[in-house]
Amino acid sequence: MVIGTKITHADLLALPEDNLRREIIDGEMFVTPSPIANHQTILVNLLTELSNFLKRHPMGKVFVSPLDVILSDYDVLQPDLLFVLNERAEIVKDWIRGAPDLAVEILSPTTAKRDRGIKLKAYARFGVKEYWIIDPAAQAVEVHRLSSGGYELAGTFDLDDTLSSALLPGFEIEVASIFAL
Secondary structure, rough: OOOOOOOHHHHHOOOOOOOOOOHHHHHHHHEOOOOHHHHHHHHHHHHHHHHHHHOOOOOEEEEHHHHHOEEEOOEOOOOEEEEHHHHHHEEEOOOOOOOOOEEEEEEOOOOOHHHHHHHHHHHOOOOOOOOEEEEOOOOEEHHHHHHHOOEEEEEEOOOOEEEOOOOOOOOOOHHHHHHOO
């Protein structure tokens, strides 16, 4: 890699394996430390509920990071959780090669600004239908839905709320259960 040039997915593959989480947004590489235990608990709670729902309603597949989502040669992200509808299963290959229907990011101090900024814009630009931002500090979930001008905030769900999604008809989760320790 030459300094000053845009990084590609091929460049990522050429790096030595060191268990660091790397993403590329518009050719710029970001390296993130591994998540903390609370982050992983939140992820497992959401994954469990969504997986159980999908066993009863097999409308697609759910995946968790680390898994490259290759949006372009210069945009390779690893959302904490992602979902692909059955009718778009052709993007599920060795990695996810295209925009998932849902991307979920769990905020951490090292990623919050990027998750709310350039990642949100990248997911919208490539057509991710829904983007959920889970904020452990606020114990809330923001649901962003894609519209013609980018994302619109469809709602912020607090501990007393039940989250549902038009993307997943019939799926409901008590927000408090996402944050349960």
